[in-house]
Amino acid sequence: MEAPVEMRGVVKSFGPIRAVAGVDLAVGRGEIYGLVGPSGTGKTTLIRMICGLLKRDAGEVRVLGHPIPEEKRKVEGRLGYMPQERALYRDLSVEENLLFFGQLNGMKRDEIQKRAAEILDFMRLAHLKGHLVGNLSGGKKQRLSLACTLLHRPELLVLDEPTVELDPALWQEFWEHFHELKARGHTILLTTHYLEEAGRCTCVGFMRAGRIQVEGAPAELQARVAQVQGGTPSMEEVFLFFARREGR
Numbered sequence: 290m291e292a293p294v295e296m297r298g299v300v301k302s303f304g305p306i307r308a309v310a311g312v313d314l315a316v317g318r319g320e321i322y323g324l325v326g327p328s329g330t331g332k333t334t335l336i337r338m339i340c341g342l343l344k345r346d347a348g349e350v351r352v353l354g355h356p357i358p359e360e361k362r363k364v365e366g367r368l369g370y371m372p373q374e375r376a377l378y379r380d381l382s383v384e385e386n387l388l389f390f391g392q393l394n395g396m397k398r399d400e401i402q403k404r405a406a407e408i409l410d411f412m413r414l415a416h417l418k419g420h421l422v423g424n425l426s427g428g429k430k431q432r433l434s435l436a437c438t439l440l441h442r443p444e445l446l447v448l449d450e451p452t453v454e455l456d457p458a459l460w461q462e463f464w465e466h467f468h469e470l471k472a473r474g475h476t477i478l479l480t481t482h483y484l485e486e487a488g489r490c491t492c493v494g495f496m497r498a499g500r501i502q503v504e505g506a507p508a509e510l511q512a513r514v515a516q517v518q519g520g521t522p523s524m525e526e527v528f529l530f531f532a533r534r535e536g537r
């Protein structure tokens with residue numbers, strides 16, 4: 290079976306800016322793959338190419354076995370995208386937002402209503418279903434944004450900075466959801482600035498200047514650094530180690 294996400298030699302420029310400068314990436318089924326890196330390193334550009342919103346300049350992008358963006362339509366119902374700029378309707382209620390996103394993903398109204406009840410329970414938002422989104426706190430909006438992404442039960446989740454600015458309790462909750470989704474057989478590709486999140490992924494790719502500089506399971510990367518430095522390096526130390534090595 291093919292990997293849910295496969296990229297080979299992918300390049301994307303915006304005028305003189307080379308946002309993605311030759312990326313090979315394979316995200317296996319059931320993986321929680323974390324693209325980790327500072328601002329402006331090309332994480333969102335990479336994600337947008339996977340979701341078929343941007344076309345690569347060179348290379349190959351395959352998602353769930355289909356070339357993207359050429360066969361984007363064929364994967365739409367199987368992919369859930371949570372954009373970095375959260376796309377919720379402030380003037381609609383929690384439930385109406387779910388209805389809207391469900392219809393966008395080709396679901397029928399009664400199917401959405403049934404599924405919305407489940408997902409609102411899962412995300413602990415059921416008591417807020419009639420509330421206007423504009424009046425919700427940032428954390429609740431973020432939970433709703435994830436709920437909208439999960440509504441149509443996509444097998445592949447592409448989440449752009451899903452945990453940014455969450456308070457510690459909600460952060461913990463999001464990670465519990467991710468591991469629960471993984472246990473149910475979903476594949477997750479997410480981006481983050483937070484190095485402490487890297488250790489929670491099953492595979493991490495450190496991005497720098499449009500490239501995946503190094504990747505592997507957290508324990509494997511830690512072992513590589515420990516061989517040189519000794520001790521038990523944190524993910525921050527692992528990131529710094531590879532960043533310095535590249536800098537030479």
Ligand SMILES: Nc1ncnc2c1ncn2[C@@H]1O[C@H](COP(=O)(O)OP(=O)(O)OP(=O)(O)O)[C@@H](O)[C@H]1O
Nearest residue numbers: 303306307308327328329330331332333334335373
């Ligand atoms: N539509 C665009 N037009 C012009 N430049 C762009 C566009 N989108 C991204 N860029 C540039 O490409 C580079 C990579 O941007 P990108 O948004 O992919 O980075 P990122 O890693 O997601 O950053 P952040 O962590 O801040 O979200 C940046 O220099 C950015 O300014």
Ligand SMILES: [Mg+2]
Nearest residue numbers: 332333334373
């Ligand atoms: Mg980004």
